[in-house]
Amino acid sequence: MSKSAIVTLAIGDWHHNTWKQYAEPSWREYAGRFGFDLIPLDQPLDTSERAQRRSPAWQKLLIPNLDWARQYDRLVWLDCDIVVNNANAPNVFDHVPSGKIGAVSTVSEPVVMTAARRAIMHPKFHSE
DSSP states (O other): OOOEEEEEEOOSHHHHHHIIIIIHHHHHHHHHHHTOEEEEEOSOSOOSHHHHTSOGGGGGGGGGGSGGGGGOSEEEEOOTTOOOOTTTOOOGGGGSOTTOOOOOOOEEOOSOOOHHHHHHHOOOEEOO
């Protein structure tokens, strides 16, 4: 069986605490169901001056070159504001052939969403 992991980057107290409260429980359930490791990063991977001028989101591109990442056959990146719907979420790796890069092609938002949730998470929900 290949070794797989879910990785995210939640820098700063607000992002880290919001991820812990709203997203992490669903990620732990999802990772446990499929035997994935869960790797939340809370520090930038690149702290150079150039990196500080960019959005932290681009740092996900650095992950495959990190020493610890080489122990995994498959990695999936999830933005820290995503909550997994464990009632419907399939194994993400069943839909991406080994050696390929998968991406979300459709973004949708549920019709019913509380104003508080929208304000807290600024969510994007993926229908595929």
